[in-house]
Amino acid sequence: MDEREFLNLVAKESSFLIAAHEMKTPLSIIRQLSLTLNDDEIELSNSEKSRILRQIDITSERALRLVQDLTKISKLEDAMFELEPINSKKICNDVVAEITDVFKLRGRVIRFKNVRKNELIMANYELLRSILMNFSDNALYSSNEKSEVEIKISNIGEKVRISVRDYGEELPLSIWRSVKKQNHQPVRANSRPQSSGLGIFIAQSFAAAMGAKIGVIRHRDGSTFYVDLNRSGQLSLL
Incomplete structure (x- = not known):
């Protein structure tokens, strides 16, 4: 085994450990909530049970979404993910509608800052x-409890940028450096224990x-x- 093969092996091992750590949080939450429901000594109202x-x-x-995304990553080199005007x-709006209930459960709000002009982008819907x-x-x-998370579309030269803005703790330098260097490895962020370094990867x-x-x-x-995407040459009819 040469040095490059050894470094690749170490990187894969590190990725596996961080992915396992990331999955531990939702599984622990599910277990704790299940124990609460089954504890006869804890009196819960119907609304609390719901x-x-x-x-x-x-x-x-x-948790399932993380597993599905990791499965897609393992197939990126072999599978063809076609790009089309989106x-x-x-x-x-689809993303906001899908994740709004998750935010409500934690007393948070996410909204899409609508724009007049509708941009068509070249992308794969599922990956984006x-x-x-x-x-x-x-x-x-x-984000802080009283702040909103905002999704926004903007034009950056020939690109279309879709961004997600949060108002909370400053981003850990480990994640910032990883993104800047385009380091395609998960990075653990100790200062944000529940935020997904795996998700950024x-x-x-x-x-x-x-x-x-x-x-x-x-x-x-x-x-x-944010993600910068190529603009589609096809005109939008909407």
Whole structure:
């Protein structure tokens, strides 16, 4: 085994350990909630039981989404993910609609800052949806309780940028440096124990598969993760 093969093996081992750590959180939450429901000594109202069941459902969906995304990554080199013109406003609205219940469960709000002009972008719907879901999931655990998370579309030269802005703790330097260097490995962020360093790794991998690029802007009161995509030459009819 030469030095390059050894370093690749170490990187894969590190990725596996971080992925396992990331999966531990939702599984622990599900177990704790299940124990609460089955504890005869804890009196729960019907509304409290419904809330716990909903939280179990949402948490399991998050864990399943991570597994599905990791499965896609393993197939990126072998599978063909076709690019097609996609309505940028529609996919943003779809993501907000899909993840709103998760935010409500934690007393948070996510909204799409609508724009007049509808941009068509060249992307794969499932890969781009996963990128935005991971950005939003990361923002959920990073933002302050009273702040909103905002999804926005903007034009950056010949590119269309879709960004997710959170207002909370400053982004850890480890994640910022990883994104800046386009380091396609998961990075653990100790200062944000529930935010998904794995999710950012997934977003980087999916963006690269589409010929797109992700980036991050650090703010004193949070961060903005974004993906820059190629604009479609096809005119939008909407």
